[in-house]
Amino acid sequence: MILGYVSCLPETKLMAKFVEELKNERLMGTRCRKCGAKYLPPRAHCKCGSADVEWFEASRQGKILTYTSVGFPPQSMSKHKSYIVAIAELQDGSKLLAQLTGVSLKMLRVGMPVQVVSRPVSTDKIVYELKPMDVMEI
């Protein structure tokens, strides 16, 4: 399975592992064994130059930092009429750009609590999405 509503890159070992875990609702990042830097989304190499990285499970709860509604999608997304794209800051401090569903643009606010969920979008594609936290879960 490939990550994204659209994709133009090959599946790699790193992505295969990330997607496999995503199917089980686990959001995985990588951590450098040398300098301790944490990456979500994951990287095969640390920015310090080290290739000695290990997986860790990232938090799936966070809050909205900013958002937009894309009214004019690019050609590859033309079957999507309009959609919300947001950046969330997760509880462990990592940040993620993703589409946000389950809330109207009108109701959306900076700081709104959200969770990361995974969703297959076709037989060969999967995405992570941001969704507002249920009131019970806050």
Added chain:
Amino acid sequence: MTEKVGIVGIGHAKFGKRTDVTLRELAHEAVTPALVDAEINVKDIDASVIGVTSEEFAAQVSPAILVHDYVGIGNKPVFRVEAACATGSAAVRAGWSLVKSGLADVVLVVGVETMTHLGTPEATEVIARAGDTRWEYPFGATFPSYYALMAIAHMHKYGTTREQLSMVSVKNHMYGAMNPYAHIQKTITLEETMKSAMICHPLNLYDCCLISDGAAAVILASEEKAKRFSDTPVWLVGLGAASDTMMISERENLTELKATKTAAERAYRMAGITSSDVDVAVVHDCFTIAEIMAYEDLGFCKKGEGGKFIEEKQSYIGGKTPINVDGGLKSKGHPLGATGVSMTVEITKQLRDEAGKRQVKGAEIGLSHNVGEAGQYCFVHVYSR
């Protein structure tokens, strides 16, 4: 080795929907007036640097030699420079380096792009793939959306308003209407801009720059040659450049472009000036929020006061720092590779007192600010008479 690098010739093609010409013909339209302006022959050029951003827009792999050969420079050195929407300023920087190092005495820098032959969804697609193709593009992120994310963050933190965004557009269209090379030479009202179609909330149609075809050219020369060719050389006295993270989500602060702040500090230091010494500037207004952030990040006003700066008309002629009085990317157009070179053309005109109705009287120090992608690249140049 030369002490200084001067601008001795400038040329500008008409920006717009230019399906009447090919890429090389469009480049030629800018190069010819630059040679006439410098009063030199094409044979006096030692090397060329060609700025073209996208091979998909050019419909030509490796387009630099296509331009170089067509304008008749012959078997001199040529290479292409690319830094997304800041390609033109990167090309000027590379040209400056060739002259400063002594590798060449006279360098032709050309920026050119043909974009309008693709429809808007296709062009949006090509540009979207300048974003992170693994982690952001696959989620439907586009360039308007990256700047919209910054706009919401800026509005939330500083109370910047939708009206203030539109005011930038009104100003740039007002000046663009006086620029014969601009893509759209038409004034607009605040009401029209406020009512235009939403592209990426909160950015509407009039917050977004144009997809254009265009070309611009400058001729750079060593101090000795510059003084020989020109009575009024303009000197490139400060060059600052910086970069930032590929993923927008990795940015520490979404209300600023860190690369702009760093590039500006470097350019000011090299030129030995501060932001208050700048008499006229062109900044990267790919979206209105980008111009508001540029006011702040270049130091023309305090952080968070960019909205107030345009509201008080401080970026109009007669204000504190006149900005984008050539119409900016908003009204002049944004043919990616041409934009940065066009900025150098405009500042040179201003410092030579040749900008006509748009002239900032007595301008002695100018600045150009060119951003690639959503702040991944930034180039700031400082110019003096």
